[in-house]
Amino acid sequence: MPAKNSDTRYTKDHEWVRLDGDIVTVGITDHAQQQLGELVFVELPELEREVVAGEACAVVESVKAASDVYSPLTGRVAEINETIVEDPEIVNNDAEGEGWFFKLELDDPATFEELMDQEAYDEYLETL
Amino acid sequence: MPETILTTPLDTWHREHGARMVPFAGYSMPVQYDFAGAMAERCKGGVMAEHLYCREKAALFDVSHMGQAMLHGAGAAGLLEHLVCGDISGLRPGRQRYTLLTTESGGILDDLMVANLGEEGLFLVVNASRKAVDFAHIGTVTPVTVLTDRALLALQGPAAAGIMARLAPAAAALPFMGVARCDIAGVPGLVSRSGYTGEDGFEMSVPGEMAVTLANRLLEQPDLIPAGLGARDSLRLEAGLCLYGNDIGETTSPIEAGLTWAISKRRKMSWDFLGGPAIRAHLDNGPPRRRVGIRPDGRAPAREHTVILTPDGQELIGEITSGGFGPTLNGPMAMGYVRNDFSDDGSKLSLMVRGKPLPATVVPLPFVPHRYVR
Structure with a gap:
């Protein structure tokens, strides 16, 4: 598992969010990929799409089920990771690194601070 | 409760x-x-x-969640035949047969295995979700010893x-x-x-x-x-096998489910089982819809309850009853019911997946060849 750091935040829907200027990179957590099992299909949002925090904007499918991936914050889709569409297994192998989903240009970068830090997310996982 | x-x-x-x-x-x-x-x-x-x-x-x-039961007595096979479409009287000792419990209106109450254990009687294996229904139903024609x-x-x-x-x-x-x-x-x-x-x-x-x-x-x-x-x-x-409750049920006939082969030859002469006349009419007149294998284009699976449209998206012609990703097939696969005129192999369909049309084709079943010993 890649090292987590203080610039990474988490959601209760098991997305991770990494801040770099006004841009955040978004993916699903290692816990999420473990729960889902081997992914066979990923659908990403279209570039330039305006997404609202909590909005379903990507889909992951395993052999047995489809699951939504939610936008953790409000903003515009600035970049998407096409390599995971071609090879969804990258998400299983490196969920919090090479297996990122999309990048968002945030409407309000301050909203990043409202998400759970690693300690809070780890505590949240304990309650599940 | x-x-x-x-x-x-x-x-x-x-x-x-x-x-x-x-x-x-x-x-x-x-x-x-x-x-x-x-x-x-x-x-x-x-x-x-x-x-x-x-x-x-x-x-x-x-x-082990599945239901197991014995039917004893020399007449059990003949009595069970009132309720199933298979030839049970002709089932030799040491042989098992897949058959269907039918409903009066020609639907399927359950699919099950019946084995002839000779002197011991008939051994039945039924779906977990249908145990209570099946055993009560069979109990109306012959005593059932449920093996719990x-x-x-x-x-x-x-x-x-x-x-x-x-x-x-x-x-x-x-x-x-x-x-x-x-x-x-x-x-x-x-x-x-x-x-x-x-x-x-x-x-x-x-x-x-x-x-x-x-x-x-x-x-x-x-x-x-x-x-x-x-x-x-x-x-x-x-393997193209039906799941009761998804692909077959009380509102699907054996004919439209593609299970006509499960109606034994002798039973097709007399149609003397529950729902026989209705099922015979379905066979003679042709059912309005049929269960088919479906391959969606691309990699996205289409799951159960996905709506099936004509390729131009104008007409509703069916619904997927089982759908997912085939690990051996290495691609998405589904089964569902489509209107009769779209049921031939090679027919083009449009599946509505997350609000978008997904092109698909009717294909023969199974998706992966059976490898039973013969």
Whole structure:
């Protein structure tokens, strides 16, 4: 598992969010990929799409089920990771690194601070 | 009203082997495993890995949630024939047959296996979710002895015959759909050469208290892992086999379900079973819709309840009843009902997946060829 750091935040829907200027990179957590099992299909949002925090904007499918991936914050889709569409297994192998989903240009970068830090997310996982 | 969840005799055993347990048909059942220790050297676990292992080597499924019963008495076969479309009177001792309990209106009350155990009577295996309905229904024509203290294990895959040859040579000699009483590694069992994966394999009914012993003895053999309901479902769908409640039910006739072959020849002469006249009319007039295999274009699976439209998206012509991703097929696959004029192989369809049209084609079943011994 890649090292987590203080610039990474988490959601209760098991997305991770990494801040770099006004841009955040978004993916699903290692816990999420473990729960889902081997992914066979990923659908990403279209570039330039305006997404609202909590909005379903990507889909992951395993052999047995489809699951939504939610936008953790409000903003515009600035970049998407096409390599995971071609090879969804990258998400299983490196969920919090090479297996990122999309990048968002945030409407309000301050909203990043409202998400759970690693300690809070780890505590949240304990309650599940 | 709080309902207690039932467990199979292998409940603790599953958890010890890293199972993720889920409720299914009132039972707590393993959907998949996260293997550790020696078993992890064979397979890491997970639906895809368990599925592929079963096709390559062999997998052991706990299907003890299914209903098992005996019908005693010389007249049982003839009496059961009032309710099923198969030839039961003509079923020879030591043979098993897939058949259907039908409804008066020509629907399917359940699909089941009936085995002729000779002097002992008939042995039935029915779906877990239909136990109460089936046994009450059959009880109206002949007494049913429900076997509540037995486990049912399915050993499936190309390595199954070799494993069985070492633990139960008599069982390994069974032909496809043959059935016999024999000891498996010293455990008294009732074994049939059948399954629900499209692979060669065996189903073993054993006393519940012996299930853990048998499972452990089996797993001492190489090339075998336990597998969960997740892999069981993707395996049966690749094999084009129906799941009761999804692909068949009280509102589907055997004809439109593509199960006309399950109506035995003799029964087609007289149609003297419940719903026979209605099913005969369906056969004579042609059903308005048919169950077909469907391959969506691309990689996105189309799941059950997905709406099926004409390729131009203008007309509703059907619905998917089972859909997912085939690990061996390495692509999405589905079964569903489509209007008769779209049921020929090669017919083009449009599936509505997350509000967008997904092109698809009607294909022959199974998706992955059966490998039964003949």
